[in-house]
Amino acid sequence: MTINEDDYYEILGVNCECNDKQLKSAFRKLAMQYHPDHNSSKEAEQKFKKICEAYEVLKNPEKRAAYNQFYHETFKDNHKTFTSSKSQDNIGLISPLKKIAFFAIALILYVGAPILYAGICRLEELNFNLNKAMIVEWFITGFIIITVMSVPINLLWRFKLKISAYLFAIMTASLVILIPWYANW
Structure with a gap:
């Protein structure tokens, strides 16, 4: 045998x-x-x-x-x-x-390579726990999609100003778009 x-x-x-x-x-x-x-x-x-x-x-x-x-x-x-x-x-x-x-993990939708975003925060923004507006763009199977997101700065400060690999769901009307977002602040 x-x-x-x-x-x-x-x-x-x-x-x-x-x-x-x-x-x-x-x-x-x-x-x-x-x-x-x-x-x-x-x-x-x-x-x-x-x-x-x-x-x-x-x-x-x-x-x-x-x-x-x-x-x-x-x-x-x-x-x-x-x-x-x-x-x-x-x-x-x-x-x-x-x-x-x-x-293997099957991917339903191919999402392009991660994009690093650098943001500049003033000390006043860090002290008062404000939100920072940020333009995010990502590539999904040949399409470029751009949106504006509001990111709380106090959250960024707690994580040593680095956010990595968060999955955000943006709901617009009845459309749900999943965004892999890699940010380096």
């Missing part, structure tokens, strides 16, 4: 119903056997990386549930005996798509 290099349960040598204690003991046993300090071959290094990757996914209950739902069940179906029938010709195409869906 050959070990499949993509099935995390087979890499660790446990079944899919194992508990955390069994998973941890199997990981430690294999990690000691294939650790680069104990085994200097290139195959051992690659095997150790796969063991660590498998353990990182399976030790987290949320990742493990997603793995069991999307990848492990599909993997079992993928290794059926192939015949020349048309119904089984597409089985090999389903597995990579579900694997990509599990390991």
